Amino acid sequence: MLKEKIAKALREIYFISPFRRYFFYRYPYMFNPVQLMFLCQCIEKTLMIEGDRLEIGCGYGHTTVFLNKFLESSNALKPYYCIDTFCGFTIKDMQYEESYRDNSPNRYKEKFIINKKKWVDFTIRSNGLTNVKTFEADINSFNFEQNNIKKLSFCLLDVDLYLPMKAALEKVYPLMETGGIIIVDDCMPHEYFDGALQAYNEFIEKHNLPKKIVHERIGVIEKL
Numbered sequence: 751m752l753k754e755k756i757a758k759a760l761r762e763i764y765f766i767s768p769f770r771r772y773f774f775y776r777y778p779y780m781f782n783p784v785q786l787m788f789l790c791q792c793i794e795k796t797l798m799i800e801g802d803r804l805e806i807g808c809g810y811g812h813t814t815v816f817l818n819k820f821l822e823s824s825n826a827l828k829p830y831y832c833i834d835t836f837c838g839f840t841i842k843d844m845q846y847e848e849s850y851r852d853n854s855p856n857r858y859k860e861k862f863i864i865n866k867k868k869w870v871d872f873t874i875r876s877n878g879l880t881n882v883k884t885f886e887a888d889i890n891s892f893n894f895e896q897n898n899i900k901k902l903s904f905c906l907l908d909v910d911l912y913l914p915m916k917a918a919l920e921k922v923y924p925l926m927e928t929g930g931i932i933i934v935d936d937c938m939p940h941e942y943f944d945g946a947l948q949a950y951n952e953f954i955e956k957h958n959l960p961k962k963i964v965h966e967r968i969g970v971i972e973k974l
């Protein structure tokens with residue numbers, strides 16, 4: 751009983767502190783619940799397909815944990831790779847937005863910079879997941895073969911800007927097994943986060959693939 755009283759007193763201290771927003775539950779995902787459910791349905795469709803899973807642009811690892819917890823409850827865990835700079839957008843990617851897409855780099859330079867690979871690894875481990883491996887890298891120069899990533903069944907691409915999304919699509923598509931699914935986030939018109947949509951549109955046109963954008967912004971590519 752004493753333990754509970756202390757715990758309650760501590761919680762009250764958190765509540766009156768200026769940092770209370772860090773101590774009380776806030777929705778942590780960058781996808782809304784319907785979008786998360788859609789991602790789960792896509793993963794479910796690929797359960798019988800050979801190949802590992804991949805997320806490019808894993809941010810703080812929240813969606814990574816959610817999807818892998820979903821898979822864990824279906825007894826369907828297998829290697830899940832995460833690639834991120836863990837320090838936001840690269841200078842080259844931001845400069846491209848400015849030079850060729852008329853978007854100022856000031857829009858992007860402070861986003862996702864308060865992050866570290868070891869923090870994300872800790873988040874993943876403290877959620878009991880041992881199948882997730884993170885790589886600190888720029889997707890533009892990441893070499894899949896050298897890192898022993900050979901076959902993929904599901905892939906979530908979430909790197910927001912044109913250049914990294916184009917590179918991600920070009921590198922990942924040949925590794926997808928037939929029936930595998932690539933999710934391309936942020937496929938929507940936007941004042942300055944519209945690079946993903948351009949990369950998606952160009953890619954499906956080049957490869958003569960059907961266009962499918964659902965739940966406001968989720969582009970889908972199924973490997974035929």
Ligand SMILES: C[S@@+](CC[C@H](N)C(=O)[O-])C[C@H]1O[C@@H](n2cnc3c(N)ncnc32)[C@H](O)[C@@H]1O
Pocket residue numbers: 779780781805806807808809810811812813814833834835836837838839840843862887888889890908909910914
């Ligand atoms: C929108 S966040 C990812 C959110 C995450 N998928 C989630 O659902 O929680 C975009 C991430 O892409 C990463 N990123 C941006 N450009 C990149 C690049 N060239 N290579 C690797 N990661 C990149 C950023 O560091 C950032 O963490």
